[in-house]
Amino acid sequence: QVQLVESGGGLVQPGGSLRLSCTASGFTLDSYTITWFRQAPGKEREGVSCLRSNDGSTYVADSVQGRFTISRDNSKNTVYLQMNSLKPEDTAVYYCAAQWHYYCSAYMMAGHFASWGQGTQVTVSS
Numbered sequence: 001q002v003q004l005v006e007s008g009g010g011l012v013q014p015g016g017s018l019r020l021s022c023t024a025s026g027f028t029l030d031s032y033t034i035t036w037f038r039q040a041p042g043k044e045r046e047g048v049s050c051l052r053s054n055d056g057s058t059y060v061a062d063s064v065q066g067r068f069t070i071s072r073d074n075s076k077n078t079v080y081l082q083m084n085s086l087k088p089e090d091t092a093v094y095y096c097a098a099q100w101h102y103y104c105s106a107y108m109m110a111g112h113f114a115s116w117g118q119g120t121q122v123t124v125s126s
Contacts, residue, residue, distance in 0.1 A: 006096050022034060
């Protein structure tokens with residue numbers, strides 16, 4: 001059974017940092033693409049960053065380019081999202097999602113991903 005568990009969210013001041021973790025169980029990351037999505041109140045779910053394990057290719061949305069970095073630790077079957085220089089507009093529930101062999105791009109959509117975590121709240125506020 002595929003399961004994803006996110007952790008690492010919380011309250012942080014503007015300019016601060018957080019690292020989110022997405023730990024997979026029931027499968028290994030080797031052939032899966034993991035994408036971090038976020039959803040703010042009243043807004044659609046948007047893809048933030050993506051890592052395709054097959055070839056190591058990544059994608060980072062323009063809105064977080066230069067501030068967010070995605071990485072993985074195969075030994076822990078975990079994908080991370082390092083978030084630096086956080087802004088109030090980064091406030092959202094962050095989800096990780098997995099899909100077999102999916103190509104990362106600016107056109108990825110939440111509906112293309114079959115497996116989801118429960119989400120972790122990130123609040124950026126002074």
